[in-house]
Amino acid sequence: MALLAALAALAAPAAAVDLTPQERAGKRIYLQGESASGGEISALIGRDDLALPATSMPCGSCHGEDGLGRAEGGARPPTIIWSELVKPYGHVHPGGRKHPRYDASSFARSVKEGLDPAGNALDPTMPRYRMSAGDLASLAAYLRRLEEDRDPGVGETELRVGTLLPAAGPAAGAGRAMSAALEARLAEVNATGGVNGRRVKLVVEGYDPAGGAAAAVAGARRLLERGQVLAVVSGFFPSAEQEVFALAAKAEVPIVGPFTLFASQPESPNPWVFHLLSGVREQARALAEFAAGRLGPERPPVAVLSPAGPPGAGLADAASAAKVQLARRGFAAIESVAYGPAQLGPSLARDLAAKGVRAVIFLGDDADVARLAEAARVAAWTPDLLLPGALVARAALEVPPALEGHVFLAYPTLPTDEKPDGRARLATLAAHGTSGHRAVVIQADGAAAVLLEALRRTGRRVSRRALVASLEALYELDVGLLPPLTFGPSRRVGALGAYVVAVDLKERTFRPVGGWQGVE
Template structure:
């Protein structure tokens, strides 16, 4: 009877502790904790005071020396080079009996006050100086309070967009959500995730796509990561995004240092794609010193930015001043009259197909046959209606080409197309969507059940020549955010009515 009584008491105690223990599974962070997590993982605060780290008397941006680099995503510390960073989880820091340093010295339990002091001065509650490898941070009171609020739940906070049964992935659709293009892409995303989920998902978690169009604030949404097309955003993902992202390509240049280490791309940026055409023109000597190139762009923000970058490249590398102007349906004939545009010169067109087609007709009627260069990702013309006088004069750059598609890659797409009646018209964007999803699936499987956004970024950085069978094998590194830097330069033969691959150019992104 006595044993049964003790067993009953233990059961009561267990239930009481379980009921009163703070939940640590998939609970949402408060706004302060979110801000603190940004300080911890990015070194970025919410005030005008830039956070800096002082190392041996030298101040550097905290973005270079983030807390997470040494203490890891769970706050337990990454041993490296004979140094074991402290366990900075709230439970460890505030134990009633204190803690012991690596040098054997004891310290009392931390309070919020002493934690603020050690972060900014490097002196612990016992008055001991921390190891010299630990920077001293300068930040506003608001930022340090936010950081402490996050440390109270680090290791216990949820992984955004992940539950025991699902992984929510934000998908940025191309164009408006009701456009044919967007509907076609949405259909292949749903087809792919259905196939994955019907076979058990990723470690028993189903992939749940959340579709976006013209989204301005993604960070507040409960999604694990973002994928899709950069042109769907009014927000600058290169600078503002806090979650991992794998996108088709960037609208602007992807610098070697990159503005946001969370963001990866399949293809070179729109700027780099067009720069590759300039490089090709120079290599083939289409651009001559005695002539000036022409740059005609449809007047939207992205195309104008690209045109300006091409102009800068010509000024810098060719010491020439291009003729650059906006083009629309109403000023085509006036532009064609410009003396800079003539047979044998180079002309970069950055605009939609209906304007491109009218431009070629106007040039043909004026008896002017310049070399035409355009990137297939941002510009287009109706190649099947190119005037025959432009035979081999039109060069189109693409970030992928049919020669890179393998039998297994084509089978993957054809299986989904036939089973789910996919629309063939928007095949290019569908293939990009499928490539991104295959890459995401590979990384999620490599990580396993214990999924975090930090681990996902690490796995992307470790991808080396990963074959999707749809584009060239993908490689990322800690300093490389474009998976495939190759541009394919093609030409349309208006006589044989065929697209021919001329050469490849390394975009160097």
């Protein structure tokens, strides 16, 4: 029985090491070059002691999160895990430098003065660090635990990833379909040996959408704090997206491919959240790009309309992004309207027509589109209506006939993105109970494919930060059902842009126009 218990413990995913406050402070110094106490830490470079903030050269940037060192630019930073530093027989380095084992005093000297226990100078590429005695003690304390400090969800034989899905109400069916799609993808990779010798296990955390944002946030907390997961894959929590993303950033947990209408690429994106497809914000930017090509060099007046009030907060951000994109393309006359439903009448249409507005980027729902289109009919005004497809379903097909040839929608993906093997995959997923939920299933399956590829590239030395680095290195990744996906250090939307389609009111169909509108 004791042997079985030992084997079970070996196979189980490792829990995060319970670091003391001092050790956590040392980890922050090691990985980020920041003092938990707010003290100044500087890195001194070269003979002239050029001082730089340690945040630009933290220990982990060269020695690695695991302390094992990484060859870079001809230099090979040594292993600095504590068991290696204190080997009783000392060290002989490749260049012939010899010294006895480190102790607390000689370690402090090496950090501050760049000298080993024998008084030899360390490699000249190694900075010396100026920090308080307390910070130095914290750094040493963390190095003593570094070897056993493994991120949650990383075991010898298993990796745990999680997802947050609705478990009740009208959205429960979509949640079950997404869970089935994720389980199917992981089962396939596990059947062939897993990822770099580890099986991947999915932890599903459910919540009741009837509880609003608070229920989704509580579910996210359970998943991040008790679920012991390396990363979150896919997920659907429309009432609490920003709150969940903020929790992930605080806990430094990657989220890959959440299903959301508001995936965006702001100037300073959340570094822990990777979106597959553009949301309303980037679709609005793509529509601005399309308008620039369609309206020509004269750049006539255009309008950007979005709902007023708190419910339209995400759409107001999309409207702002569209205006910036238009200004970049040379549009000077941009009418901006934050409207209430009562404003979408003939008087607004006549006012915009009098100002010469020839195109409207409109960020409203079906009911608002119908109101604006009817107002345009009454005012005998026929502008181009440019609509994010994520917000509009039927109304674009039901506008007055006078707008024939003037209605365009942006979509982050089209059926043409689906490769033959991708379509075959949809049929396979349908056998797992995903029928009727095509959009969310495609996203969930794509998110799983992206995560697994990034884990494969990370290798055996898996950590959350290493996984983020692997995700950032993905370029033109083809997952079969989506446009090619590319990420980067400052890019968090894989397919950054949208297709624009024209609405054929007579045939009640869409036809692609203009190809892919990138918004890099």
